[in-house]
Amino acid sequence: MNGPSLKTALPGPKAAAIIERDGRVVSTSYTRDYPLVMARGEGAWVEDVDGNVFLDCTAGIAVTATGHSHPDVVKAIVDQAGKFLHMSGTDFYYEPQVQLGEELSAIAPMPGPHRSFFGNSGTEANEAAIKLARYYTKRPGIIAFFGSFHGRTMGSLSLTASKLTQRRGFGPFIPGVYHAPYANCYRCPVGNRPETCAAECLRFIEEQLLMHVVAPEDVAAIVVEPIQGEGGYVVPPNVFMQRLREITTQHGMLLVVDEVQSGMGRTGKMFAIEHTGVQPDVVTMAKGIASGLPLGVATARSEIISWPPGTHASTFGGNPVSCAASLATIKLLRESLIKNAEVVGAHLLEGAKALMEKHRIIGDVRGRGLMIGLELVRDRQTKERATKERDAVVRGCFSRGLLVLGAGQNAIRLSPPLVLTKQQADTALEILDQALSAIGRG
Numbered sequence: 001m002n003g004p005s006l007k008t009a010l011p012g013p014k015a016a017a018i019i020e021r022d023g024r025v026v027s028t029s030y031t032r033d034y035p036l037v038m039a040r041g042e043g044a045w046v047e048d049v050d051g052n053v054f055l056d057c058t059a060g061i062a063v064t065a066t067g068h069s070h071p072d073v074v075k076a077i078v079d080q081a082g083k084f085l086h087m088s089g090t091d092f093y094y095e096p097q098v099q100l101g102e103e104l105s106a107i108a109p110m111p112g113p114h115r116s117f118f119g120n121s122g123t124e125a126n127e128a129a130i131k132l133a134r135y136y137t138k139r140p141g142i143i144a145f146f147g148s149f150h151g152r153t154m155g156s157l158s159l160t161a162s163k164l165t166q167r168r169g170f171g172p173f174i175p176g177v178y179h180a181p182y183a184n185c186y187r188c189p190v191g192n193r194p195e196t197c198a199a200e201c202l203r204f205i206e207e208q209l210l211m212h213v214v215a216p217e218d219v220a221a222i223v224v225e226p227i228q229g230e231g232g233y234v235v236p237p238n239v240f241m242q243r244l245r246e247i248t249t250q251h252g253m254l255l256v257v258d259e260v261q262s263g264m265g266r267t268g269k270m271f272a273i274e275h276t277g278v279q280p281d282v283v284t285m286a287k288g289i290a291s292g293l294p295l296g297v298a299t300a301r302s303e304i305i306s307w308p309p310g311t312h313a314s315t316f317g318g319n320p321v322s323c324a325a326s327l328a329t330i331k332l333l334r335e336s337l338i339k340n341a342e343v344v345g346a347h348l349l350e351g352a353k354a355l356m357e358k359h360r361i362i363g364d365v366r367g368r369g370l371m372i373g374l375e376l377v378r379d380r381q382t383k384e385r386a387t388k389e390r391d392a393v394v395r396g397c398f399s400r401g402l403l404v405l406g407a408g409q410n411a412i413r414l415s416p417p418l419v420l421t422k423q424q425a426d427t428a429l430e431i432l433d434q435a436l437s438a439i440g441r442g
């Protein structure tokens with residue numbers, strides 16, 4: 001497969017017919033930014049049902065870490081599927097789950113021994129972390145951050161504070177959740193400059209929340225994304241995570257890092273938290289962990305995750321086929337793809353920064369590895385959010401054969417499979433350049 005190559009108007013006739021059927025039977029809550037109907041994929045290429053080929057800089061929301069249908073991952077899935085599909089790790093034992101537990105212990109960003117809880121998605125990984133933190137500390141409170149996304153089931157959704165539409169109409173949420181400002185240096189919540197940042201935004205936690213609203217000994221955990229994903233690909237300074245570690249240690253709270261989007265090699269290290277030198281107590285994973293098969297994991301130090309049988313479990317969690325896909329994925333990440341994310345990511349970031357000189361609508365470019373965000377603004381001084389323009393660029397990329405997604409109110413996210421080549425990165429930049437030029441803001 002090679003491309004980009006567009007053969008029909010978009011959507012093509014077959015895609016249009018499927019979308020029409022979808023409209024009658026599939027939940028209207030899904031967010032489809034443009035009419036892509038996938039037929040097959042290979043590496044960073046996606047072919048739609050009409051034979052159009054796109055370069056994929058979404059990886060299905062940062063999931064297909066090893067590229068679409070990597071042969072090693074497919075083989076692991078087929079081999080395991082031929083043996084057995086399910087036996088519930090909740091009630092029985094099977095080796096792939098044990099092997100994955102061992103592997104996760106080897107890569108965890110904090111000293112062991114560790115244990116892992118297996119679910120099926122990012123939100124389940126975070127539900128497990130929330131329950132674990134409450135159970136272990138015997139405290140009810142959880143601190144999370146504005147702009148964060150942790151999932152859409154009731155526990156995780158109570159922490160999520162990204163787009164209002166995700167919360168509107170669904171309350172009341174679980175009690176005991178408090179939100180604090182995230183260190184978004186482009187829009188510093190306390191008006192500081194990145195050069196002199198000492199994570200002053202965390203004073204809100206120390207001098208407001210923990211002084212006036214909730215006693216430190218009532219807080220079980222601080223849950224944080226090391227890089228905000230859905231919130232706009234926001235990279236906080238390292239001092240932010242370091243201060244969070246200090247605050248949690250000082251008050252006996254757990255530090256839970258949600259690596260659902262930023263983990264599994266995407267940032268050029270196995271976990272984004274590793275860029276900061278901070279060791280968390282619990283790490284949650286999903287998305288890229290099994291290259292597209294459903295799997296969510298919460299890994300913690302064994303001392304913390306020692307809850308008795310029956311306290312938490314899942315029928316499907318840690319499905320043997322997903323575990324096999326994950327083992328093959330992690331092997332590929334360790335062998336070459338984390339390095340590729342670092343090298344090609346640096347190239348893509350540099351190229352995206354160069355686009356800033358040509359397109360004044362790009363207010364900020366940030367990222368680590370192949371987790372890159374471009375924030376679009378109507379005016380670089382006022383930083384007025386260019387939301388409509390962002391949406392137009394996303395659609396403009398699609399109409400030129402490049403798949404990208406929005407993030408936050410006005411950012412474009414680049415989260416390609418970690419197999420992306422420099423040449424493919426250049427193709428992505430060229431198309432982005434054209435789509436930005438086409439919206440006519442120069």
Ligand SMILES: Cc1ncc(COP(=O)(O)O)c(C=O)c1O
Nearest residue numbers: 121122123149150151229260261
């Ligand atoms: C950081 C983060 N946490 C949790 C989730 C929820 O994952 P899932 O959609 O698999 O439940 C997401 C999904 O985008 C995410 O980006």
